[in-house]
Amino acid sequence: MAAQLKFRDVTLGYDRHPAVHHLDGEVASGALLALVGPNGAGKSTLFRGLVGILKPLAGSISLGDLNVRDIAYLPQTADIDRSFPISVYDFVGTGLWRSTGFFGGMGKSARDKIAQALTAVGLNGFENRPIGTLSGGQMQRMLFARVLLQDARLIVLDEPFNAIDAKTAADLLDLVRRWHAEGRTVLAALHDMDLVRAHFPETLLLARGPVAWGPTAEVLTAANLSEARRMCEAFDDSAAACAVDDMPSRAA
Numbered sequence: 525m526a527a528q529l530k531f532r533d534v535t536l537g538y539d540r541h542p543a544v545h546h547l548d549g550e551v552a553s554g555a556l557l558a559l560v561g562p563n564g565a566g567k568s569t570l571f572r573g574l575v576g577i578l579k580p581l582a583g584s585i586s587l588g589d590l591n592v593r594d595i596a597y598l599p600q601t602a603d604i605d606r607s608f609p610i611s612v613y614d615f616v617g618t619g620l621w622r623s624t625g626f627f628g629g630m631g632k633s634a635r636d637k638i639a640q641a642l643t644a645v646g647l648n649g650f651e652n653r654p655i656g657t658l659s660g661g662q663m664q665r666m667l668f669a670r671v672l673l674q675d676a677r678l679i680v681l682d683e684p685f686n687a688i689d690a691k692t693a694a695d696l697l698d699l700v701r702r703w704h705a706e707g708r709t710v711l712a713a714l715h716d717m718d719l720v721r722a723h724f725p726e727t728l729l730l731a732r733g734p735v736a737w738g739p740t741a742e743v744l745t746a747a748n749l750s751e752a753r754r755m756c757e758a759f760d761d762s763a764a765a766c767a768v769d770d771m772p773s774r775a776a
């Protein structure tokens with residue numbers, strides 16, 4: 525399968541302080557990839573680089589034939605401004621902006637698509653609710669509805685199953701499996717290793733830099749997970765501009 529994404533010695537960070545170092549690798553078109561690592565490992569940072577919110581401090585990220593506007597990105601719910609005065613219906617409708625344009629009218633076809641997306645995530649009846657009134661699980665369902673509408677070939681999900689009940693997680697996981705079956709490339713940052721082992725064929729284990737990347741069973745070994753914890757703990761957050769040798773040594 526051809527590569528959809530290429531990371532070439534990518535370093536990403538904030539205020540010139542690197543948060544993710546020296547990532548090299550490729551994601552095949554149609555892959556279903558889990559991104560795992562301890563808190564602060566750099567998962568959200570890597571996704572922000574991928575979707576164009578953060579520019580690499582060094583190296584490059586190639587999206588192949590895609591444009592950043594072709595990516596459907598589900599941020600962590602903590603990154604959503606819940607006080608923003610917008611209804612569920614209008615928020616989900618922003619998923620159509622790529623096809624209708626910012627000022628595009630909402631024709632019948634667009635209204636039908638929004639209704640179908642809300643039905644698919646079980647949010648019928650929530651259309652007029654301000655987003656700030658939703659529970660955590662309802663918010664996650666709403667974000668998935670927007671991704672559905674975006675109809676994107678590359679889907680990037682940052683902790684999509686956090687703090688939601690088992691039924692909601694199962695419903696949303698079904699959507700992820702459907703996207704994978706449709707040949708879309710799906711990347712998801714996850715903390716539930718059992719879920720990753722059961723449903724994600726490929727995993728990237730990140731701890732500021734890559735620890736392991738490949739078939740999930742080979743990546744999620746006790747040794748690799750313990751190495752990831754050690755690397756995160758050893759990382760110096762105040763490190764200055766990136767240099768090849770400023771990662772903590774992989775050798776103990």
Ligand SMILES: Nc1ncnc2c1ncn2[C@@H]1O[C@H](COP(=O)(O)OP(=O)(O)OP(=O)(O)O)[C@@H](O)[C@H]1O
Nearest residue numbers: 538539543561562563564565566567568569570761
């Ligand atoms: N906006 C920011 N400005 C400065 N530093 C940041 C910013 N966002 C994240 N960081 C730092 O970058 C590092 C990586 O954070 P990141 O959020 O990417 O980790 P993560 O793997 O997504 O963590 P978690 O599992 O806790 O969500 C952390 O040290 C974090 O404090």
